[in-house]
Amino acid sequence: MNTSFTALLSLQVPIMQAPIGTAAGPELAASVSNAGALGSLPIWFLPLKNVSSMVTATMQLTYRPFSVNVRADLNQQSHVNAAVQSGASLVHLFWGDPTPYTAAIHDAGAKVIVTVASVDEAKQALDAGADILIAQGWEAGGHVRGNVTTMALVPVVVDIAGAVPVLAAGGIVDGRGLAAALMLGASGAAMGTRFVASEESRAHAGYKAALLAARQSEAVYLVDLFDIGWANAPHRALRNSTVRAWEAAGCPASGSRPNENEIVATRADGKSIERYSVVLPMVGASGNMEALVQYAGQGVEGIKEILPASRIVEATVYEASACLSEFRS
Ligand SMILES: Cc1cc2nc3c(=O)[nH]c(=O)nc-3n(C[C@H](O)[C@H](O)[C@H](O)COP(=O)(O)O)c2cc1C
Structure with missing residues (x-):
């Protein structure tokens, strides 16, 4: 299942494990990336001295790309530098203006992902040079940036994003959701709550x-x-x-x-x-x-089982492919 998102990052499937705070460590991020999707390692809450070892620990578990997640509102340039110097090739910015970060990330040879929750935020991220946008709808778990639903937000963000891939986030837990996201013009789906309910997540x-x-x-x-x-x-x-x-x-x-x-x-x-x-x-x-x-x-309510992350990725793609074939016939 190829999209502009998979092509840009050489992924096999258009799925991202959204950052889920302390519930996502190296084992989850690496399992998702090893399954051909994009894993995510939130580092914003770590003491700066621990950033490098967390990135290195993840790289020891996967050769594939994964993103590190920082909070744009916290002046986390030092976290970004430490992660990129340790080998992270993707930096994901959340909650605030990404503009102060993007040039340094690009200069270091990494790509920038930005979560947005409105057209204005999407424009700001595109002006700042974002390589990938995540359009987070109001249905989302965790910290919710905006007040527009995924269904309404994604198409308008896609319309202004041009060639920049947009992932849909918020309320997606299975292949039907991924198929719907693709129909809205997204290049993939970012799932958070679904991966909290994975075997590798550090959630209690x-x-x-x-x-x-x-x-x-x-x-x-x-x-x-x-x-x-x-x-x-x-x-x-x-x-x-x-x-x-x-x-x-x-x-x-x-x-x-x-x-x-x-x-x-x-x-x-x-x-x-x-x-x-x-x-x-x-x-x-x-x-x-x-x-x-x-x-x-x-x-x-659509999450029925705790599964290995790789199984979540496989099942989501399988179901989305079936939905899309049925739609075509
Ligand atoms: C437990 C949990 C923790 C989260 N922590 C973060 C975080 O650290 N950084 C971030 O950018 N987004 C965070 N989010 C938001 C997700 O990245 C994503 O936007 C959201 O989970 C998508 O909605 P869904 O949960 O319905 O899939 C978190 C979400 C959850 C459920």
């Missing part, structure tokens, strides 16, 4: 189980609920006990929420996690995992 088993059990109405858009560590950043997550208690209290503002400042869990490194923290439940953490933020997109 309880979080993965919650994804399998969730109804789509439980993947709720929260303007600023889980804001400790990243304020003023809307996100989509499952309606868990923390969300329910906050809703029952009348959705009070930050500072007046139920059990504000309560420590509900402990990370593998011994650091405390507060109830309204941005930190997701990871393998190795202990405590009340259910109370922590469980990011999920609206496609969550």
Whole structure:
């Protein structure tokens, strides 16, 4: 299945594992890339001194390209430099103006991916020289940049992107979604929540189980609920006990929420996690995992099994190909 995205990066299939925060480490990114798709290694939350070793660890697991993900709003030029000097060939910028980053990335011989959520952001990224755009719709899990659905956003971004490949993100969990994205003019799909529910993801088993059990109405858009560590950043997550208690209290503002400042869990490194923290439940953490933020997109109800990442890639392509052949006949 060839598109301008696969041609640009010499991939076998038009799928990207979207960055999923701390749930994606070298094993997930490399498994996806080894399956012929594009893996993604978020590095924005790492201490600078750990960036190089994470990139190197991923390169030891795959010879194929993968992208590193940084936050444009955090002045992460040093993270970008460390990643590129360690061999990363693709830098993916999220949440903010990519312009200050792109020239240095290109000068270093790497390509730039930018997540956008509106036509204005797409224009900004194209002016900055982005090589690939990801159009993230409102259905998406994790931090949600805009307020337009994937179905409405992708075609208009495709129309202004010209030869620059556009990936659709938000609510896509299977081959039907990939086929639909291609029909909208996208050159592929970026899936986040689907890969949280993979064997290689570092998400806690309880979080993965919650994804399998969730109804789509439980993947709720929260303007600023889980804001400790990243304020003023809307996100989509499952309606868990923390969300329910906050809703029952009348959705009070930050500072007046139920059990504000309560420590509900402990990370593998011994650091405390507060109830309204941005930190997701990871393998190795202990405590009340259910109370922590469980990011999920609206496609969550279509996820039925925890699978190896390579199997997710294969099944998605297989199903998309079947959909597209049926459409042609
Ligand atoms: C658990 C989780 C963590 C995320 N963390 C990041 C991140 O670190 N960087 C980023 O650019 N996007 C992040 N996102 C957003 C995804 O990259 C992507 O846009 C989104 O998952 C697409 O929607 P979907 O989950 O419905 O597939 C995250 C999403 C999830 C579900």
